[in-house]
Amino acid sequence: MPKAVPQSSYAPGRVRREQIISAAFTAFGAVGYRQTSMSKIAEDCGVSRAGLLHHFPTKEALLQAVLDERDRLAYEKIFADAPGPQADGLDHFERLVRLSAYNASTPGLVSLYAVLSAEATDHAHPAHPYFSRRYDGSRLDLGAAVDNLRSRGLLRSPDIRSTDTAIDVIALMDGLQIQWLISPGVVDMPARLRERLESVLAEPLAPGEDPR
Template sequence: MPDTPPRGYASGRRRRDQVVSAAFAAFGTVGYRQTSMSQIAADCGVSRAGLAHHFPTKESLLEAVLDERDRRHSLRFFEGAPGPGRDGLDHFARLVALTRANATTPGIVSLYAALSAEATDPTHPAHSYFARRYKNSREHLALAVDDLRSRGLLRDSAVDSFRLAEEIIAIMDGLQIQWLYSPRTVDMAGRLRDRLSEIIRVELPPASPASSTAL
C-alpha cells in the first residue's frame, strides 16, 4: 500500500496549485508584465511571504505556469490519443483543435510569443523550458510525418520529416504573432488546417470529441 503524504505536504501542494491556477488566469488575461506577485497572493488569499515560500521569484512562477499550460493542453487534447507515431492524422487534427482553443486565451498566447523570443538567451529563466518544448514538438511531428509516409498518405513521400516538422512549428508560431496583431482577420486554426491539408492526400479528420471539451 502506498504511503499517504503527510497532511502538511498535501495542504502545501494544494496551495501551490492554487497559486499556479491564479497566476495562469492573471497572466492569461492581464499579461505577465502587468501582473504583480502581490496581486497573485491576494487572489489566492495568501500573504506575500506565503507566496514566496512556493515561488521565491516571479520567474519561477512563470515556469510553473508554462508547465501548467502544457499539462492542461495534454489533458484536453492528447489524453487517450494513439500518439503521433501511431496515427499522424489524429495528431494533426488535435494540433488544429489546440490552435483553435489558443484563440480563447490571448494573454497566454501573447506571453508565449514574447517569451519564446526572449528565452533564446541561455540565461533566461524560461530558456530550458522552450528548448525542451521545441525539441519535443519536432520529435512528435516527425513521428506523425513518418506514420503518414508509411501509410502512403503524404503528397511528397520524399519529404524530410524533421524539416517538415520545423516548418509546421514555424507556421504555428508565425500565425500566433499575426493573430495577436489582427485577431479578427487571422484564422490560426483555419490556416494551419489548410497547410496540413496540402501535406496529406486525404481530408484531415475532425478532432476527437474529448479534445473539444473545456477543462
C-alpha cells in the same frame, strides 16, 4: 507526499498554490515574465510575500509551475488519450488542429506563450532551457508523424521531408498566434493550420469537432 495521508488535509495549501499559479499566469501573459514582480503576484492573489515564497521560493520556480500548468491543460484537453505521433500521424495532425482551436478560445494563454517564448530566445532567460526542449520535442513529434504518414502511403508526395515539415508547421503555428493576437478578426488559426497540414496529405483531414 506520504500516501497514507488523505489528500484533503493538503487542500487549503493546494488551493492557495493554484490561486498563485493562476495569478502568475495572468500577470506573465499580460506584461511578460520580466516585468512581473513577486510582490505584484502576492498582491493579486491576496497572500503575503512570505506566503508566496513558502509555495514558490523564487520567481523562476513560479514560472516553471506556470509552464507546467499550461502543458497540463493542453495535455488534458487534447492529448490525454492520443496513440502518439509515431503510431498515428494522422491522429497527431488532427489533434494539432484541435489544439489550435482550443488556443483560439484562450487568448490569455496564447499571449503568455508568445511573450515568454520571445523573451526566452535570450539564452540567459530562465525559461530558455524549457523552450529549447519544448521545440526539440515538438519537432521530433511532428517529424515522427510525417514518418508514420510516409510509411502508410498517406503523404501527397515522397519528396516531403519530415524535419523541414516539422519546422515549418511549428513556425506557422507560432507566427499565426502573433498575427491573431494583434488582429483577431483577420486570422483563423485552426483553418490556416488545417490547410497547411492537408498540403502534405494525399487526402484531407477529417472535419474537426470543436474542443472548447
